[in-house]
Amino acid sequence: MSEKVKINKVETPIDQRETFVSLSKNFSDGTLSVAEKLRVLYALQQTDTEIDRIVSLRGALPQEVEAIEQELASLKSKIAANKELISGFEATIEKNKNDIGDLDNDIARYHEQLGKVTNSREFDSINKELENLGLLREIAQKHINEARMSISEKKDAIEAINDRITIREEDLAAKKSELDNIVESTAKDEAALEAKRKSYTEKLDERTLSAYNRIRASVHNHLAVVPVYENSCGGCFNAITPQKLVDIASGDKLVICEHCGRILVNPLADAE
Ligand SMILES: [Zn+2]
Numbered sequence: 001m002s003e004k005v006k007i008n009k010v011e012t013p014i015d016q017r018e019t020f021v022s023l024s025k026n027f028s029d030g031t032l033s034v035a036e037k038l039r040v041l042y043a044l045q046q047t048d049t050e051i052d053r054i055v056s057l058r059g060a061l062p063q064e065v066e067a068i069e070q071e072l073a074s075l076k077s078k079i080a081a082n083k084e085l086i087s088g089f090e091a092t093i094e095k096n097k098n099d100i101g102d103l104d105n106d107i108a109r110y111h112e113q114l115g116k117v118t119n120s121r122e123f124d125s126i127n128k129e130l131e132n133l134g135l136l137r138e139i140a141q142k143h144i145n146e147a148r149m150s151i152s153e154k155k156d157a158i159e160a161i162n163d164r165i166t167i168r169e170e171d172l173a174a175k176k177s178e179l180d181n182i183v184e185s186t187a188k189d190e191a192a193l194e195a196k197r198k199s200y201t202e203k204l205d206e207r208t209l210s211a212y213n214r215i216r217a218s219v220h221n222h223l224a225v226v227p228v229y230e231n232s233c234g235g236c237f238n239a240i241t242p243q244k245l246v247d248i249a250s251g252d253k254l255v256i257c258e259h260c261g262r263i264l265v266n267p268l269a270d271a272e
Helices: 019-027 035-055 061-114 120-203 206-218 242-250
Strands: 223-230 263-265
Touching: 019 206, 035 120, 035 206, 035 223, 035 263, 061 120, 242 263
Parallel strands: 223 263
Antiparallel strands: none
């Protein structure tokens, strides 16, 4: 009989707002020693800084490309809206042309009757009818003329929008090729850095990574792990207490800047 050992893995949900301070209690847990973990974190930070530098070479180009693409989409939907209006006006023209055809038939019939009238009362009544039909015909013709004018206006508008589209498509192609060139020229370096980044993140537990990512995202210089700079924090430049300086120098203690929450490391600490 084999005895099966059931292991209940208890997982604490990762608090997205977690900082290094809240991690410090359990920092040495896991497979890495504190010294190793600090080295991996610092290496990760340096890799991310290099990736940031590559991404910054693209400047505002990605946003510019996106803005032009949005403008083009909006211009194209304006054209579609104008085309829909035009087909509405064309339907109006068609309907009024049919009405005029019917009216012309009626008018011809009344003219025929007019030749056969026998008294003045009938004559007046037919003339009155012809007058009304003539009026209706004028109104229908007016609708046709108005619709034709509207169509011509909409066609002008479409032409102007198309001119704008041509210009913006050229802008887009230029910006895209500029961006592609930059991306292409740095693609190899970036891929290598991403691979390095992956190897570091795989060594770290999720809680530490989450804290690292959170701090990096919340500070303007995107530095979550910093070296000491002239006895001050390399992230916020506030002074570090002498005891903490000693701890940082040892390379095997987690030291967090009390001012900004960043991890302070000694890049020169001996590798084990
Ligand atoms: Zn600081």
